[in-house]
Amino acid sequence: MTYAKALQCLSDPTRRQVFERLRAGPQSVGALARGLPVSRPAVSQHLKVLKTAGLVSDRAEGARRVYYIDPDGLGELRQWVDRFWSDSLRSFKNEVAAPGAAAARKKP
Amino acid sequence: MTYAKALQCLSDPTRRQVFERLRAGPQSVGALARGLPVSRPAVSQHLKVLKTAGLVSDRAEGARRVYYIDPDGLGELRQWVDRFWSDSLRSFKNEVAAPGAAAARKKP
DNA sequence: ACATCTCGTTAGCATTTGCTTACCGTAAGT
DNA sequence: ACTTACGGTAAGCAAATGCTAACGAGATGT
Numbered sequence: 001m002t003y004a005k006a007l008q009c010l011s012d013p014t015r016r017q018v019f020e021r022l023r024a025g026p027q028s029v030g031a032l033a034r035g036l037p038v039s040r041p042a043v044s045q046h047l048k049v050l051k052t053a054g055l056v057s058d059r060a061e062g063a064r065r066v067y068y069i070d071p072d073g074l075g076e077l078r079q080w081v082d083r084f085w086s087d088s089l090r091s092f093k094n095e096v097a098a099p100g101a102a103a104a105r106k107k108p
Numbered sequence: 109m110t111y112a113k114a115l116q117c118l119s120d121p122t123r124r125q126v127f128e129r130l131r132a133g134p135q136s137v138g139a140l141a142r143g144l145p146v147s148r149p150a151v152s153q154h155l156k157v158l159k160t161a162g163l164v165s166d167r168a169e170g171a172r173r174v175y176y177i178d179p180d181g182l183g184e185l186r187q188w189v190d191r192f193w194s195d196s197l198r199s200f201k202n203e204v205a206a207p208g209a210a211a212a213r214k215k216p
Numbered sequence: 217a218c219a220t221c222t223c224g225t226t227a228g229c230a231t232t233t234g235c236t237t238a239c240c241g242t243a244a245g246t
Numbered sequence: 247a248c249t250t251a252c253g254g255t256a257a258g259c260a261a262a263t264g265c266t267a268a269c270g271a272g273a274t275g276t
Contacts, residue, residue: 063253
């Protein structure tokens with residue numbers, strides 16, 4: 001059920017930008033904010049949400065906090081999408097072959 | 109860039125419910141609304157959004173419209189998540205091996 | 217022709233959400 | 247001790263978002 005949180009997190013564009021910037025490697029909050037069009041507190045709030053979704057983790061490094069991507073949350077999302085995609089592809093092939101074959105139609 | 113729309117679509121819980129109900133097979137709007145805690149127009153609006161994101165398609169069947177999952181939108185999302193997951197897993201392994209090795213630290 | 221069923225669209229409303237500005241605690245440097 | 251750098255949190259606000267109720271259009275059946 002954690003894929004739901006992951007989806008909601010990654011739905012916001014700027015939050016997704018924050019997340020994608022971490023793809024290059026661990027970074028501090030200030031470094032992230034410097035390359036984004038929003039303020040530093042905004043980035044901090046986004047990181048908080050990303051953390052509660054299990055998408056990132058953080059580690060103290062002196063005065064600054066370094067954030068990095070945590071594969072756990074992304075893994076669950078990946079699993080959900082993968083299963084969904086397999087099922088959908090199968091039922092879609094049946095669909096184009098015999099349209100409405102799987103539908104619950106009252107009056108065919 | 110369509111994965112962005114897919115993410116925003118699937119972030120809403122009820123919209124995700126609509127989408128997951130189509131997993132079983134093509135269904136009409138009324139049939140979908142009957143099993144959900146929201147009104148029929150709400151379902152109709154959700155389907156509209158899902159359609160513009162390439163996640164579903166529809167076909168006229170007499171007076172009613174039957175919706176079904178379109179693999180295109182989901183496929184792009186899948187691709188994006190897959191790539192992201194591979195990269196993240198790799199950099200995460202490097203991370204636990206040598207913490208901060210990939211980080212851009214000004215003062216090590 | 218009339219009534220019925222199905223669905224999309226609009227207007228309006230309540231809630232949520234992302235952002236900024238301020239403030240406060242902690243860590244390092246002098 | 248004082249100052250500076252870094253980042254989390256709270257308050258407040260403007261914008262986006264999802265919902266319902268009401269209406270209109272097209273197909274089906276009698």
